[in-house]
Amino acid sequence: MIGMRLAEVAAAVDGTLVDGAAPDAVVTGTVEHDSRKVGPGGLFVAFRGEQVDGHRFTAAAVEAGAAAVLAQERTGVPTVLVADPLAALGRLARAVVDRLPDTTVVGLTGSSGKTTTKDMVAALCARLGSTVAPVGTLNNELGHPYTVLRADADTRYLVLECSARGIGHVAYLCGIAPPRIGVVLNVGAAHLGEFGSVEAIAQAKGELVEALPADGLAVLNADDHRVRAMAERTKARVVLVGTAADADVRASDVTLDAAGRAAYTLSTVDGSVPVRLGVYGAHMVANTLAAAAVALELGMPLAELGTALGELRPASGRRMDVFTRHDGVTIIDDSYNANLGSMTAALQSLAAIGTGRRTWAVLGYMAELGEFEQSQHEQVGRLAADLGVDRLVVVEAVAGGIHDGARERARSNEWEGQSVQVPDQQAAIALLGDELRPGDVVLVKGSRYRTWQVVDALRDDSGEAPAS
Numbered sequence: 001m002i003g004m005r006l007a008e009v010a011a012a013v014d015g016t017l018v019d020g021a022a023p024d025a026v027v028t029g030t031v032e033h034d035s036r037k038v039g040p041g042g043l044f045v046a047f048r049g050e051q052v053d054g055h056r057f058t059a060a061a062v063e064a065g066a067a068a069v070l071a072q073e074r075t076g077v078p079t080v081l082v083a084d085p086l087a088a089l090g091r092l093a094r095a096v097v098d099r100l101p102d103t104t105v106v107g108l109t110g111s112s113g114k115t116t117t118k119d120m121v122a123a124l125c126a127r128l129g130s131t132v133a134p135v136g137t138l139n140n141e142l143g144h145p146y147t148v149l150r151a152d153a154d155t156r157y158l159v160l161e162c163s164a165r166g167i168g169h170v171a172y173l174c175g176i177a178p179p180r181i182g183v184v185l186n187v188g189a190a191h192l193g194e195f196g197s198v199e200a201i202a203q204a205k206g207e208l209v210e211a212l213p214a215d216g217l218a219v220l221n222a223d224d225h226r227v228r229a230m231a232e233r234t235k236a237r238v239v240l241v242g243t244a245a246d247a248d249v250r251a252s253d254v255t256l257d258a259a260g261r262a263a264y265t266l267s268t269v270d271g272s273v274p275v276r277l278g279v280y281g282a283h284m285v286a287n288t289l290a291a292a293a294v295a296l297e298l299g300m301p302l303a304e305l306g307t308a309l310g311e312l313r314p315a316s317g318r319r320m321d322v323f324t325r326h327d328g329v330t331i332i333d334d335s336y337n338a339n340l341g342s343m344t345a346a347l348q349s350l351a352a353i354g355t356g357r358r359t360w361a362v363l364g365y366m367a368e369l370g371e372f373e374q375s376q377h378e379q380v381g382r383l384a385a386d387l388g389v390d391r392l393v394v395v396e397a398v399a400g401g402i403h404d405g406a407r408e409r410a411r412s413n414e415w416e417g418q419s420v421q422v423p424d425q426q427a428a429i430a431l432l433g434d435e436l437r438p439g440d441v442v443l444v445k446g447s448r449y450r451t452w453q454v455v456d457a458l459r460d461d462s463g464e465a466p467a468s
Contacts, residue, residue, distance in 0.1 A: 001043075001149045002099055003028050006068055009043070010080050012095035013070070013088035021078035027067045031092070031149040033142070040065030045085050046075070086141060090176045093145035097177045103155050105177050106294055109162040109170055109208045110185025110221075111201060112341040113287050114139065116279075117185060118161040119315035120291035124308055128298055129156030136316045137336075139163040144173045157298070164204040165194050165368075174211035181297060182208040182236070183219040183290050187226040188341035192372050202226040212236035219293045221286060222247040239297070241289040249293045251275075251285050259322070260353035266292060266306060273306030278313055280322045280332070280353065283345035288312065318452055320349065323459070328438035330357075331459065334445045335452040338366045343380045346445050351387040354441035360391045362428055362454050364446020365399035374401045381405025385415035391435075392419040395428050395451055425453040432458065 007023035010016060017023060029042030035057035038044050044061035046054035046069055058075040062068075068078040070085055070092075082088040097105065106125070108118050115137050122133035132155050134147040139161035151158050162173045187202045195201045205227075209218040214235040221227040222242035231238045241249040251264040262285050263276040277284055288309050295305055314321050318336035325331065330353065334346045343366065350359055361384050369376050381402040384392050386409065394403040400421060409415035422428050432442065432454070444455045 001027065001029070001031055002096055002152050004095075006078070006080065008095075009068075009070075009092060013080060013082050013091045015070070015080040015082040015088060017079070018074055018081045019076055019079045021068050021080060025067050025078065029065070029067070031089070031146070032061075033089075033146070035061040035064070038064045038066045042066045043080075044069045045089055046071040047085055048072075089145045089149075090141065090172075093148035093176050096149055096151060097158075100151060100153065100155060100158075103151060104157050104181065104298065105179045106157065106159045106181045106183070107162050107174060107177070107179035107208050107211075108160070108183040108185065108290075109164065109205050110183075111188030111205070112339055112345070113185050113283065114161045114163070115316050115336075116284075116314070116319050117183065117287040117290050118159055120287060120312050121183070121294050122157075122159040123312055123315065124291055124295040124300065124305075125157040125159055125298065127304075127308060128295075128300060130154045131157040131159060133159035134161060137161065137163075139173075141169075141172065145176050148177045162208060164201075164207075167195075167200065167204050168207070170204055170207040171211060174208060178211060178213075179208065180213065180216045181219065181294055182212050182216065182234075183294065184208060184221065184227045184230055185286065185290060186221055186224045186341060189339055189369070189372065189376060192369050192376075194368055194370065196370075198226070202230075206230040206233045209234035209236065217293075217297050219290055219297075221290070223286065239293050241293050242286065247289075249289050249296065251289055254282070254285055256282060256352050258355070260349050266302075266309070268296065268302060270302055273302055275306050275309045278310055280320050281345055281349035282352065283348070284320070318455070320346070322353070325458070329436055329458070330354075330441045331455060332441065332443040333452070333455045333459075334443065335364075335455050338364065338445050338447045340366065340376050340379065343445060344383060346443055347380075347384055347387050347389065350389065350441060350443040358390045358437070358440045359388075360393065360432070360436075360440060360442040361389045362393040362395060362432070362442060362444045362451070363399060363402050364395045364451035365402075367447040374404075377401025378405035378408070381407070381419070382409055385409035385417060385419075388415075388417070390417045392417060393428050393431060394419065394421040395425060395446065395454075396423065397421070399446070425450055428454050429457040 058069045062077040125131040216236035222240035222244040254264040321333040382405040403421040406419035
């Protein structure tokens with residue numbers, strides 16, 4: 001964070017200095033809500049959680065060197081007293097952004113692919129200047145300002161991921177760090193149970209482009225009609241990306257190699273370059289096009305961009321992390337999270353990578369679908385069968401709709417594979433241990449429901465070698 005006196009912090013967050021907090025004391029370190037991470041000159045934010053009350057650790061934070069704590073009760077150590085620490089954190093982040101006029105803020109949203117594309121944009125921006133971006137998925141009302149507060153006077157690019165579980169959420173995040181460039185990847189069924197309709201999801205995602213200034217840039221997916229329509233909701237200049245003929249940043253001649261990695265021709269108004277990706281899955285084409293549009297806007301030469309896109313690799317764990325064990329079994333670890341869109345992309349990647357080999361899909365449930373839970377799980381099961389997955393392993397009863405959808409295809413003789421439902425991850429691990437054979441390809445995916453335990457067991461089995 002940029003250096004700020006406690007008096008300035010208090011003014012920014014509508015707080016009061018108490019318990020010996022000196023107005024001229026300066027916060028020079030990081031802002032943390034985990035007291036174990038606080039260092040000299042830092043600021044500790046005390047939250048009351050369901051299990052732990054951060055106010056219990058304020059003294060320890062000051063002992064570790066914190067200049068003060070941000071809290072909603074008096075603590076006996078230098079404190080900026082506020083009514084709501086979470087809201088105060090957002091106001092503090094906005095105050096920091098306002099003091100960084102030369103920093104370009106890039107915001108990204110979408111139903112799937114946000115974190116992967118955020119990592120890609122950040123990697124390209126880092127070639128151009130000092131860049132701050134969240135590690136993993138820090139994309140809500142806590143993670144967003146926490147990331148913003150990592151920026152300082154040297155930061156040229158601040159790349160942020162915006163999530164939403166309701167109307168107004170993205171707008172709130174944009175109020176914390178107003179973007180100049182906004183990227184909307186897609187509109188799908190993630191969090192459908194909370195929104196109630198895909199149209200409501202589109203309304204929420206479009207709040208990002210509504211927040212852009214007239215001299216900003218909206219990067220929109222030309223291949224998603226709901227995203228394309230957001231061009232009418234922004235004052236900013238619009239760049240369409242995709243495979244559509246009218247896309248401003250377009251991919252053509254898309255092919256996949258034997259490992260499921262895409263190659264394509266990247267075309268813009270300034271010319272074309274060949275791109276050969278090192279990441280897996282046809283869906284990565286759309287992600288890299290969005291990242292390319294941002295990089296071009298920021299001044300990266302087209303010739304350099306083609307090479308840079310090919311050098312991108314996964315930065316956040318458990319997202320299309322592909323590795324091959326020494327016994328020839330290939331594992332696709334996409335186990336961090338799941339929704340209908342990302343399940344579809346992952347299963348398509350499995351089909352591509354597993355051409356000519358026996359394929360397994362180990363699938364957990366998809367969360368936050370509400371009344372659509374059964375139907376969307378069944379859709380995943382049908383898709384797995386339609387793509388010719390050989391063995392489907394459905395983990396836990398809550399994901400049973402996947403098993404139901406696959407068996408529907410089997411009963412109608414449209415699928416020759418096998419589906420089995422197992423009670424937990426350990427049962428899935430045991431099944432794979434008994435039946436995997438060299439050359440098999442295994443996809444593991446689910447909604448943050450410990451499905452990654454399966455990957456870790458497979459990874460630890462006999463070591464791993466780079467995927468070829």
